[in-house]
Amino acid sequence: MDKKKKTLIGALAAAIVLVIAFVVYITCFDYHIEFSGAFDKGITVEYGNKFEMPKIKAYEKGHFINRKGKEIKCTVDSNVDETKVGSYEIKITAKYKKKTKTQTIKVEIVDKKAPEITLTGDAETTVEAGSEYADPGYSAQDNYDGDLTDKVKVSGDVDTSKPGDYKVKYTVSDSSDNDAEVTRTVHVTDTTAPEIVLEGDDCVMIKKGDKYKEPGYKAEDNCDGDITDNVTVSGDKVDTDTVGKYTINYEVEDSSGNKGTASRVVRVYAPAANVNANAVNPGDKVIYLTFDDGPGEYTSQLLDILDKYNVKVTFFVTNTHPDYQNLIAEEAKRGHTVAIHSASHNYGKIYSSENAYFDDLDEMNSIIKAQTGSDASIIRFPGGSSNAVSKKYCKGIMTQLTNDVTARGLLYCDWNVSSGDAGETKNTDTVVQNVISGVQQHNVSVVLQHDIKGFSVNAVERIIQWGLSEGYTFLPLTTSSPMVHHGINN
Numbered sequence: 182m183d184k185k186k187k188t189l190i191g192a193l194a195a196a197i198v199l200v201i202a203f204v205v206y207i208t209c210f211d212y213h214i215e216f217s218g219a220f221d222k223g224i225t226v227e228y229g230n231k232f233e234m235p236k237i238k239a240y241e242k243g244h245f246i247n248r249k250g251k252e253i254k255c256t257v258d259s260n261v262d263e264t265k266v267g268s269y270e271i272k273i274t275a276k277y278k279k280k281t282k283t284q285t286i287k288v289e290i291v292d293k294k295a296p297e298i299t300l301t302g303d304a305e306t307t308v309e310a311g312s313e314y315a316d317p318g319y320s321a322q323d324n325y326d327g328d329l330t331d332k333v334k335v336s337g338d339v340d341t342s343k344p345g346d347y348k349v350k351y352t353v354s355d356s357s358d359n360d361a362e363v364t365r366t367v368h369v370t371d372t373t374a375p376e377i378v379l380e381g382d383d384c385v386m387i388k389k390g391d392k393y394k395e396p397g398y399k400a401e402d403n404c405d406g407d408i409t410d411n412v413t414v415s416g417d418k419v420d421t422d423t424v425g426k427y428t429i430n431y432e433v434e435d436s437s438g439n440k441g442t443a444s445r446v447v448r449v450y451a452p453a454a455n456v457n458a459n460a461v462n463p464g465d466k467v468i469y470l471t472f473d474d475g476p477g478e479y480t481s482q483l484l485d486i487l488d489k490y491n492v493k494v495t496f497f498v499t500n501t502h503p504d505y506q507n508l509i510a511e512e513a514k515r516g517h518t519v520a521i522h523s524a525s526h527n528y529g530k531i532y533s534s535e536n537a538y539f540d541d542l543d544e545m546n547s548i549i550k551a552q553t554g555s556d557a558s559i560i561r562f563p564g565g566s567s568n569a570v571s572k573k574y575c576k577g578i579m580t581q582l583t584n585d586v587t588a589r590g591l592l593y594c595d596w597n598v599s600s601g602d603a604g605e606t607k608n609t610d611t612v613v614q615n616v617i618s619g620v621q622q623h624n625v626s627v628v629l630q631h632d633i634k635g636f637s638v639n640a641v642e643r644i645i646q647w648g649l650s651e652g653y654t655f656l657p658l659t660t661s662s663p664m665v666h667h668g669i670n671n
């Protein structure tokens with residue numbers, strides 16, 4: 182072999198060795214570790230959602246020839262706590278032969294959910310001006326922080342003295358700075374009418390010829406305060422020279438258009454006879470029989486009995502049985518005294534106010550006047566002046582009324598002998614017995630009976646027979662008779 186050939190073979194052998202060495206290198210020594218996924222941006226998980234560990238595989242792969250590679254085992258080191266908001270890391274480490282590769286994945290557990298504010302009561306509510314407004318309450322819950330009620334801030338005042346719409350704002354933030362806001366609208370409305378308070382009495386009794394002076398008034402409103410200056414006064418002009426009833430109206434309006442009204446009645450009267458000056462002692466053993474609540478079904482029968490013995494009595498009449506109204510004229514014609522009891526005899530109505538009482542009294546008097554031609558001057562209060570039932574309708578009214586009727590020169594007469602026919606008995610014999618035993622205890626007796634009760638009317642003849650036989654005198658009440666007065670209980 183020549184020298185040239187030798188050199189060529191040598192070079193060729195070297196090349197073959199190199200190729201073999203290269204093949205051996207890339208198949209046995211050229212490798213790196215590669216992960217199946219990259220998480221450069223990290224992983225963000227909303228708190229409450231399930232966190233799943235990323236499934237990452239590691240392979241050893243060649244450089245020059247990108248072969249499929251062989252999967253190699255990874256070790257995962259994670260500090261992720263999905264129950265707590267925070268930043269975490271997952272370290273995945275793969276080892277192959279002498280090489281190690283690590284991938285770090287950043288994990289964020291975040292809370293982006295805002296807390297929730299729940300209002301107690303309505304989100305829109307209406308309160309009356311002048312009343313107290315108290316927040317009905319609220320609560321706040323957060324998916325991460327739990328109960329945040331204590332952290333809620335409330336802003337916006339409700340001024341119940343001024344009608345208008347008010348917004349109350351409730352705000353709260355959670356530990357991740359998520360904000361919540363809820364608003365409640367409160368409408369302050371004024372539907373309360375102003376109040377007019379009359380100074381002095383709402384029922385003024387004034388003697389004919391005396392001077393009348395407006396006693397004054399005040400007007401108060403829940404929002405506007407004192408609005409006395411805005412009161413308008415209208416109605417009748419009081420003429421104290423003319424007997425009658427005068428009504429004065431007071432009206433005021435607040436800034437919300439609510440109206441308040443009041444009225445006062447002025448009664449101009451001409452005084453009648455004065456009882457104390459004119460009363461004379463009627464003598465001993467006198468019986469004043471009095472019959473209340475008629476005329477009615479049994480009144481005619483009673484009038485005939487009285488005629489039979491020429492006994493004169495007193496009828497305290499009503500208009501509760503209007504069909505018998507004409508008997509009022511008959512009572513007067515036959516010499517009896519017609520006196521006022523009540524037109525309606527309705528306690529709830531007549532004892533509700535002085536005005537109501539005098540309206541009823543005036544009505545009865547006008548019926549009497551139409552029947553008899555003259556005004557009645559004696560009255561008897563339904564239930565007597567001592568009744569306590571009137572307390573239910575108006576406190577102190579009997580005290581007022583007894584003063585009023587006296588000022589008007591009317592005489593009121595109660596009784597000192599009760600027949601018991603108002604309720605205790607329905608028996609004629611008992612009525613006779615009650616009257617006889619009652620009369621024996623007094624020198625001058627005023628006996629209470631009711632001519633709308635047949636069993637009581639049936640007792641009258643025996644009472645008269647007994648009285649006459651015992652030397653009693655029966656008289657009708659007149660303005661010079663002594664009046665029996667009970668004690669006032671209201």
Ligand SMILES: [Zn+2]
Pocket residue numbers: 473474522526563564
């Ligand atoms: Zn009565």
